[in-house]
Amino acid sequence: MPTTTPNLGDTMRRTATALLAAALLASLTACGASEDGKATTTPKAKPTISKETRYLKAAHEITFNGEPSDDELTAFPPQWCDGLNTGQLLGEGNLYPIGDDWGTVKQDAYTLVATGTKAYCPENFDAVRDELRDAGAY
Known part of the structure; x- marks a missing residue:
């Protein structure tokens, strides 16, 4: 059985996919942080009692x-x-x-x-x- 070498196009796609996944992960973790690196929270509204x-x-x-x-x-x-x-x-x-x-x-x-x-x-x-x-x- 002959062995095949990876196609250059496949390697580039995998690399691009890995970079895209890393960028997406970084943007998701940044959503909860402010510029100073501290986590930000949205204040919860107090329920109104009639x-x-x-x-x-x-x-x-x-x-x-x-x-x-x-x-x-x-x-x-x-x-x-x-x-x-x-x-x-x-x-x-x-x-x-x-x-x-x-x-x-x-x-x-x-x-x-x-x-x-x-x-x-x-x-x-x-x-x-x-x-x-x-x-x-x-």
């Missing part, structure tokens, strides 16, 4: 006399915000959070109001906080 979720998280930590639904609880913050936006303070508008078959102690109600205001209409939070502090409740 106002409803923040409010309900606080509401679920409160002990109620009865079991208000999330729908009942989330009905209050827009009412509080509407009242506060028209200059009405909490003691003036029958805005105490209570349902037909549930309620809570005033301290927990104040926490609920403060949390709801901060989540739904933060521009009114200072007024609510001041009113609650003046009443000795916050």
